[in-house]
Amino acid sequence: MTNSRPGRATLSTIAEAAGVSIATVSKVVNGREDVSPGTRAMVEELLRLHYYTGRGGGGVRQPTVEVVFAGPLAAYSNEVLEGVLQAAAEPGVAVMLSKGRIGSTPTAWALAVAKAGRSAVISVSNEMTDQDANALARANVPLVVIDPLTPAGADVVSVGSTxxxxxxxxxxxxxxxxxxxxxxxxxxxxxxxxxxxxxxxxxxxxxxxxxxxxxxxxxxxxxxxxxxxxxxxxxxxxxxxxxxxxxxxxxxxxxxxxxxxxxxxxxxxxxxxxxxxxxxxxxxxxxxxxxxxxLREMGRVALRTALQLASGASVDSHHVELATSLVVRASTAPPRTWPGT
CATH class of the missing domain: 3.40.50.2300 (Response regulator)
Known part of the structure; x- marks a missing residue:
């Protein structure tokens, strides 16, 4: 996976690429009808190609992180989510849960995530493809992957255990x-x-x-x-x-x-x-x-790392591994001999 994040597209960026005025682009973005069909189609295509999301307006907005799970929530994912929520409570971050881009293309999904105002995405044991990661990067949405099912690329930030x-x-x-x-x-x-x-x-x-x-x-x-x-x-x-x-x-x-x-x-x-x-x-x-x-610490680390990336800061390592440990309880004992062995 690659995950280089370009600068966010603006109305000026789109207008320059289209050879039209900023006012014309604004009309297309806002659904105005006083734009010719040909110009509208061209501007809409450029908005898509430049991953324009319309974010970054005035005012202070509560950071929101989207956590993507594969399959139904289970004991493992519940523990990770608890860690994410614990870390999110400290800085007052909103957490949204989703199943990812079911039935959608990577580009459409990434744009929807960006337009919804997500500060970052955390993927938990999910099949996050190169196309997904690249689309999020183009939409300027940081990505942190927990326990990736496939090895994360050098540019994708991931959190796991030993x-x-x-x-x-x-x-x-x-x-x-x-x-x-x-x-x-x-x-x-x-x-x-x-x-x-x-x-x-x-x-x-x-x-x-x-x-x-x-x-x-x-x-x-x-x-x-x-x-x-x-x-x-x-x-x-x-x-x-x-x-x-x-x-x-x-x-x-x-x-x-x-x-x-x-x-x-x-x-x-x-x-x-x-x-x-x-x-x-x-x-x-x-x-x-x-x-x-x-697991909870993995969730906490992922949330803090996602916020760090969303603020524009760099991270010390693109892959963090937290230590595992053996906990001995009552399900193990010396072997017995099976009949015939």
Whole structure:
């Protein structure tokens, strides 16, 4: 993604490009009828090409940040949103939620965001394309991406966590308990955060001499249903794993439900490690051992960074990674021996 932001187009900019007066451009912008159809069409096209939004008038306006989510709000996104709202309350920033450019082109969406007066956009685990980022830049709307599903370009500001290190810590915890036949249930294979968690986890196990067997790795989504389906698959194997690293809390909870349906107990029959440390981790039974990523802090950092960009200030780094940590609860224990192993 590239994200160079040009200066904001003005009526004068459009008038000069069209070879007409500022008054004529103003008439088109305001929907006046006393402009010839040919001139109107030319001016409207230039307004679009120059990403004219009409912003920047007089008066002081409350900053507004639009937060874009993919799919329904879930435990992960709720934690991030809480952090955004906490940070927004301090400077009195309004926060708007949206699903992004559903059914719209990048240009049309970016112009709509700009015309609505948004100071910046924060994208949360969303498929933010190069075209989306470039369109927002052309419309002079700063963008901050949290946990981008695809690697953000050098010019796009992003906030995430140390996913690779988190995968390593999950592997080390299970190895320390004596687990050597372990599985991984993760999100989409092309999601950057999923790749990092999986690579850290797999690399640490391989270094210890216990590579993850192909039948013990599955990549789907970060949702509960994927954990349920993945759990049913793993538990039906002739030699099930003794432990599973789940790429999200939702996957882990779905996996625990799959165990319950088959009369198996966690952690007596299967140890489970989640990733995120949302409220699900504390509320599920048993309470979930997790790799914690500071979701609320990620939201706070994203909001503050977005406001910094909106003010015209530069940022020290285009990608910020906050540290993960292992939180041991009751869902992990030394392995038991399965019949026939």
């Amino acid at each position: 996913n690779y290190a988190g995968g390593i810590s999950a592997a080390e915890h299970l190895l320390s308990l004596g687990h050597t036949r372990v599985a991984y249930l993760g999100g989409a294979p092309d999601a950057g955060c999923n790749q990092a968690r999986w690579q850290g986890f797999r690399g640490r196990l391989e270094a210890a001499g216990y590579p993850v067997e192909p039948e013990l790795m599955r990549h789907d989504t970060f949702r509960y249903a994927a954990g349920l389906a993945g759990g049913e698959y793993l538990l039906a194997l002739d030699r099930p794993p003794t432990a599973v690293f789940a790429g999200s809390d939702e996957i882990a909870v779905g996996l625990i439900e799959a165990c319950r349906r088959q009369g198996l107990r966690v952690p007596e029959d299967l140890s489970v490690v989640g990733f995120d440390d949302t409220q699900l981790a504390e509320f599920c039974s048993p309470p979930l051992t997790v790799v914690r990523q500071p």
